[in-house]
Amino acid sequence: MMKIKILHRYDISPPPDSVPATALPLTFFDIPWLLCCPMQRLFFYDFPQSPPSFAQTTLPLLVRSLSLCLRRFFPFAGSLVLPLAPPQKPYILYSVGDSLSLTVAESTADFAELISDEARSATLIHPLVPQLPPPRKSEGAHLRPIMAIQVTLFPNKGICIGVQFLHVAADGRSFNHFMKSWASIHRSGGDPNCFDPNDSSPFHDREAIKDLNGVEPMLLKDWWSCVGSSPRPSPSPSEALLAVADKVRATFVLGKAHIDGLKAQVLSELKNAGDGDLESEPIHLSTFVVTCAFVWVCMIKSKDQEHQHRIQESSESNDNELCHLCFVADCRDQLEYSIPSTYFGNCLGIYFLSEKRSTLLGKSGISHVARALGGRVKEVKTSEGLRGAERWIRDFNAAKNGDLVILAGSPRLKVYDTDFGWGRPTKSHVVHVDTSRAIALAESRNGDGGVEVGLALTKVCMEKFVSLFEEGSRSFMSL
DSSP states (O other): OOOEEEEEEEEEOOOTTSSOOEEEEOOTTTGGGGGSOOEEEEEEEEOOOOHHHIIIIIHHHHHHHHHHHHTTSGGGGSEEEEESSTTOOOEEEEOTTOOEEEEEEEEOSOHHHHTOOSOEEGGGGGGGSOOOOOOEEOSSEEEEEOEEEEEEEETTTEEEEEEEEOGGGOOHHHHHHHHHHHHHHHHTTSOTTOOOTTOOOOBOOGGGSOOTTOOHHHHHHHHHHHHTTSOOOOOOHHHHHHHTTTEEEEEEEEOHHHHHHHHHHHHHHHHHTTOSOTTTSOOOOOHHHHHHHHHHHHHHHHTHHHHHHHHHHHTOOOTTOEEEEEEEEEOTTTSSSOOOTTBOSOOEEEEEEEEEHHHHHSTTHHHHHHHHHHHHHHHHHHSOTTTTGGGHHHHHHHHHTSEEEEEEEOGGGOGGGOOSSSOSOSEEEEGGGGTTTEEEEEEOTTOSSOEEEEEEEEHHHHHHHHHHHHHHHHHHHTO
16 A cells, blocks of 8 residues: 655635535435445546645645635535434535645655556555545534545656545536536636636526425435434545455456447347347447446456355355346436536436346346346436336345445546646546445546446456456457
8 A cells, every 4th residue: 555645734615705604405316325435536647746846836726726616516615414313304514614624645656557557456546535524413413524635746747636525415427517617727727717618607406306206205214214323434544445455456448449349249149149120129239338238247257256155155056146237327307397407416316227147147148238228228218217216225225235236437427528737637546436346437538439447356356357358358349
């Protein structure tokens, strides 16, 4: 694990008198994320600056631009208020003077290794993730800080901006809106009136979300049944490192040519299998669908040896065991009513695909999953995307007791467009995939229409995954 030197700690607030005290109620879109681990993302940039120059020029501008950005994104400086007993509902509170924690650090670690795609210990990058301040008690409730940021300088090489935040406050689209707005202000030299022409103000009015089907009370009841009378604390840094001590993480890239080849392979297999009339009922074969199908099957196969070992220990064989894939879809354009595209908060539908392990391990596993996942995505887009929303928490709890893989991030979020004036990020990591059984998706940083996939596995499983991924990639290109 790398060593870092803490240089400064700041409490960053919006500019004085710029934001009134504000309470934001949670909507039914937010409540399921109360059970989610904090989101952790790192942005790396080539940045050959010396420590004195950084301290005199870059750091003051980062602090100023962050404060100005929080004027519009003030919930990130606030707290999540968690009542101590049901049936009360948590909410987000910004009080005048609230702040988020900004840590400034320095490291002499190998910057090139940190931005590499190659497999290495998952613990390596964790020191770059800021720690959220501990919760505090106030008037019969727990108050949890929502966001913390860490800026780590690698002298004369690069810089890393690490962010940890509570998903209940914002989804990926809202978070990336914040990051790009901060970057835009920084790029302008700290001009509070200089925003990117495409950067509209976030819309904070939670009344925009209407609970037409009355699912909020059911989700709130399910949340309370999960947490009991005391919300569970976040793991300590040492506990988090212990949880990933046996894992390695790596990034895999599927270029556009690979994805086109994968689509062609899936179509060919489905036609050869006589799978319906693909002309009258075309399959939804998006980049998302084929990428997830390929990676999920590779993951299940890479862990099959571990699975067989568990079966031998338990003396139970279950080829029909279900494996679950959880994905989300932005509902901002899918609702019966209109909400602003810059709505700040969560607006995600939660969906599951469940398949027998034996099917995933079979010869046609990838094409079968692509067919099923494509149909599920098509259904979400063309019918009521909120059908079954009242079961989101129960469905997740049922799935997590089995073999569950969660899809995090999206190529549509364009994380590599986050430019502070130092150019595009050279790398972006989603760190919490190390502990959350997730696959992180992003657009290829090469801008070629490809996809980056980040994941963490045990060393043995990662070696098997690499072999399966490379073998599969070669087969796509041979078509």
